Amino acid sequence: GQQLNQSPQSMFIQEGEDVSMNCTSSSIFNTWLWYKQDPGEGPVLLIALYKAGELTSNGRLTAQFGITRKDSFLNISASIPSDVGIYFCAGLRGGSQGNLIFGKGTKLSVKP
Amino acid sequence: KAGVTQTPRYLIKTRGQQVTLSCSPISGHRSVSWYQQTPGQGLQFLFEYFSETQRNKGNFPGRFSGRQFSNSRSEMNVSTLELGDSALYLCASSLRDLNYGYTFGSGTRLTVV
Numbered sequence: 001g002q003q004l005n006q007s008p009q010s011m012f013i014q015e016g017e018d019v020s021m022n023c024t025s026s027s028i029f030n031t032w033l034w035y036k037q038d039p040g041e042g043p044v045l046l047i048a049l050y051k052a053g054e055l056t057s058n059g060r061l062t063a064q065f066g067i068t069r070k071d072s073f074l075n076i077s078a079s080i081p082s083d084v085g086i087y088f089c090a091g092l093r094g095g096s097q098g099n100l101i102f103g104k105g106t107k108l109s110v111k112p
Numbered sequence: 113k114a115g116v117t118q119t120p121r122y123l124i125k126t127r128g129q130q131v132t133l134s135c136s137p138i139s140g141h142r143s144v145s146w147y148q149q150t151p152g153q154g155l156q157f158l159f160e161y162f163s164e165t166q167r168n169k170g171n172f173p174g175r176f177s178g179r180q181f182s183n184s185r186s187e188m189n190v191s192t193l194e195l196g197d198s199a200l201y202l203c204a205s206s207l208r209d210l211n212y213g214y215t216f217g218s219g220t221r222l223t224v225v
Contacts, residue, residue, distance in 0.1 A: 003154060033213055042116075042202050042216035043155075088155065099145065099157035099168050100204075100214060 006089050006103025012111040013079045021087060021106040022073040029091035032065050032072040033100065037086045046087075047074070084108050114138065116205050116217035124223045130191040133220045137184050137205030143167075144186040145214060146178060149200040158201075161186055193224045 004023045013019055023032070031050055035043035047058050049065035049072060056063055062075045072091075076083055086107050090100040117136040125131050137144050145168075146158040157170035161180035178188040184205075190197055200221050204214035 031213075035216075040218070040221075042118075042204075042218045045213045045215065048213040090155075099160060099170060100147075100155075101157070102147075102155040104154045 004089055004091055004101055004103040006106055008106055009104065010107040010109065012109050013083065014111045015080060017079050019076040019079050019083070019108065020073060021089075022071060023089035023091070023103045024071040025091060025101075026070065027091075027093070028069040029093055029101075030069070031092040032063070033090040033092065034061075034063050034072070034074045035088045035090060037088065037105075039085075043088055079108075081110060084110055116203055116215055118201075118203050118217035118220050120220060121218065122221045122223075124225060125193050126225055127193055127195060129193050130189060131193060131222060132187055132189045133201055133203075133222070135186045135188075135203030135205075135217060137186070137203075138207075138215055141205035141207055141215075142184050143206040143214075144180055144184060145204045145206070146186070146188050147202045147204065148172070149202055149219070150198075155202070158188065190222075195224050198222060198224045 004025050006023045033048050034046045037043040047056050047063040052069045053067045054065040060077045086105045088105045089103040119134045143162045145160040147155050149155045159178050160168040164180045175191045180186045200219045202216050202219045204216045206214045
């Protein structure tokens with residue numbers, strides 16, 4: 001099925017570092033969502049973006065809805081150990097198409 | 113308030129059997145969607161229900177079906193199970209309509225042997 005292009009696929013973080021990840025698509029979306037998934041659990045919504053150009057923060061997390069409506073990024077500032085997990089972007093076209101289209105995820109691990 | 117509840121959490125079935133998974137959405141949420149998550153394919157959309165009607169369907173074979181009850185609870189059924197159906201099945205509910213963030217349950221881990 002169709003998926004968004006999410007990068008990087010994985011990254012190692014050291015406590016205190018800033019982290020960036022992004023999603024791109026060839027299609028336009030009306031809504032961009034960012035989720036975090038811990039092992040054995042369902043994805044948890046972090047940030048929802050509803051308007052092109054919108055920049056939204058949730059604590060140390062900041063996400064933006066690209067102006068072209070085809071991309072979004074998520075930044076995590078001053079990372080902490082509990083930030084490890086898999087982050088997914090998801091796009092929603094809206095209208096009659098109510099299904100989320102997901103990226104393949106960015107796996108955050110602690111730098112050894 | 114209670115989140116999205118999926119039962120059972122874990123399930124082991126044999127090839128050829130059928131299985132029914134259950135999802136209780138957040139109270140007041142009328143939209144329920146189902147997703148399949150596998151390491152290879154990631155999160156794939158199965159179907160979405162709103163007010164007991166299937167509104168959208170993903171590209172899965174007819175062995176995968178679902179329904180929604182008047183209290184918004186939903187079930188999905190997989191018949192004639194195949195090894196490739198082993199996955200985490202996630203249910204998500206939304207407050208009212210499309211364009212809202214979906215809240216996911218913890219999922220049902222189905223293993224087909």
